Amino acid sequence: xxxxxxxxxxxxxxxxxxxxxxxxxxxxxxxxxxxxxxxxxxxxxxxxxxxxxxxxxxxxxxxxxxxxxxxxxxxxxxxxxxxxxxxxxxxxxxxxxxxxxxxxxxxxxxxxxxxxxxxxxxxxxxxxxxxxxxxxxxxxxxxxxxxxxxxxxxxxxxxxxxxxxxxxxxxxxxxxxxxxxxxxxxxxxxxxxxxxxxxxxxxxxxxxxxxxxxxxxxxxxxxxxxxxxxxxxxxxxxxxxxxxxxxxxxxxxxxxxxxxxxxxxxxxxxxxxxxxxxxxxxxxxxxxxxxxxxxxxxxxxxxxxxxxxxxxxxxxxxxxxxxxxxxxxxxxxxxxxxxxxxxxxxxxxxxxxxxxxxxxxxxxxxxxxxxxxxxxxxxxxxxxxxxxxxxxxxxxxxxxxxxxxxxxxxxxxxxxxxxxxxx
Numbered sequence: 001x002x003x004x005x006x007x008x009x010x011x012x013x014x015x016x017x018x019x020x021x022x023x024x025x026x027x028x029x030x031x032x033x034x035x036x037x038x039x040x041x042x043x044x045x046x047x048x049x050x051x052x053x054x055x056x057x058x059x060x061x062x063x064x065x066x067x068x069x070x071x072x073x074x075x076x077x078x079x080x081x082x083x084x085x086x087x088x089x090x091x092x093x094x095x096x097x098x099x100x101x102x103x104x105x106x107x108x109x110x111x112x113x114x115x116x117x118x119x120x121x122x123x124x125x126x127x128x129x130x131x132x133x134x135x136x137x138x139x140x141x142x143x144x145x146x147x148x149x150x151x152x153x154x155x156x157x158x159x160x161x162x163x164x165x166x167x168x169x170x171x172x173x174x175x176x177x178x179x180x181x182x183x184x185x186x187x188x189x190x191x192x193x194x195x196x197x198x199x200x201x202x203x204x205x206x207x208x209x210x211x212x213x214x215x216x217x218x219x220x221x222x223x224x225x226x227x228x229x230x231x232x233x234x235x236x237x238x239x240x241x242x243x244x245x246x247x248x249x250x251x252x253x254x255x256x257x258x259x260x261x262x263x264x265x266x267x268x269x270x271x272x273x274x275x276x277x278x279x280x281x282x283x284x285x286x287x288x289x290x291x292x293x294x295x296x297x298x299x300x301x302x303x304x305x306x307x308x309x310x311x312x313x314x315x316x317x318x319x320x321x322x323x324x325x326x327x328x329x330x331x332x333x334x335x336x337x338x339x340x341x342x343x344x345x346x347x348x349x350x351x352x353x354x355x356x357x358x359x360x361x362x363x364x365x366x367x368x369x370x371x372x373x374x375x376x377x378x379x380x381x382x383x384x385x386x387x388x389x390x391x392x393x394x395x396x397x398x399x400x401x402x403x404x405x406x407x408x409x410x411x412x413x414x415x416x417x418x419x420x421x422x423x
């Protein structure tokens with residue numbers, strides 16, 4: 001087509017896009033779209049025979065005469081065996097690599113990738129709670145130390161010394177910081193920024209296995225406070241959530257995020273979807289009569305339309321924060337002079353009692369056979385020792401779990417007697 005300044009002004013199309021080749025400058029094309037956008041490009045063939053399209057720029061920023069001059073310059077480079085488009089791609093990739101070379105830049109991309117599972121080969125999306133914990137340790141500890149450093153300048157010795165300091169301040173913090181740095185370095189290796197992960201196999205302190213089981217007197221103190229506390233810092237949603245955690249023996253995050261849509265009162269069950277479970281497997285929790293009573297109370301006194309323990313601190317429908325629940329429990333335990341106790345100890349306390357003789361005596365002999373460590377593991381949503389068994393055995397053991405949790409609720413009710421169960 002014979003392109004002229006007048007024809008370029010008037011060119012339009014009803015198609016998504018339309019190209020017009022310039023007869024006076026072979027390879028030069030003028031593209032127009034149906035929304036009126038106009039631009040120049042040049043088509044060429046590389047020395048290896050690949051067809052390329054090089055964008056020159058927008059019209060009218062670049063007029064006809066200027067577009068022809070630029071097209072001839074590009075064809076000159078091509079004649080010298082230069083792949084113009086390929087070179088630009090390499091330059092852009094190098095710029096991106098340079099950006100990622102700083103640890104804080106890499107961390108931003110890592111967290112985005114971890115959210116959809118592309119942070120490693122055959123990865124799975126990380127749970128929001130896990131990512132939130134990683135980001136907290138990043139912002140508070142790792143970023144101030146290494147954030148502005150080029151990744152290639154960070155040494156294994158520096159990481160080891162940093163982990164040692166953090167571990168001395170708090171063993172769990174040291175472990176979390178080390179895990180995060182190791183994963184960041186693995187991501188840097190994946191992006192070909194470093195040749196090897198220098199953070200592998202550094203010494204850390206193994207977590208201490210807790211053995212804390214709450215005594216009857218301690219359970220009585222806690223229940224008394226939870227059912228009749230006047231402490232304004234201990235809101236009704238916090239108190240009822242702690243009671244539910246004690247009765248169902250589920251993790252704090254699972255309890256605080258409990259939704260009404262997960263509850264079936266007729267069947268007396270609470271079904272936690274796999275996406276909310278640590279083990280990524282749907283968990284069906286039988287609800288005792290006492291647990292159902294807590295639900296009725298939550299419906300009346302909290303009135304959340306989405307979450308059972310809906311936060312009163314937010315105008316939107318949001319569950320209470322798990323960390324806030326832990327802090328509230330810590331304050332309560334301190335005030336009650338119950339040492340070294342955490343909400344997670346509810347799970348160990350309930351599990352230990354379920355397999356004990358005192359609970360076995362409370363159920364019929366044929367049902368007592370259900371009070372095993374295996375069933376406790378099912379209640380606590382712990383993986384069986386056999387990966388194959390977990391993969392193929394999809395039974396939820398609901399009847400057996402109901403026997404165990406009903407017996408635990410009955411024992412708890414006896415422990416707190418002669419207190420009123422309802423506030």
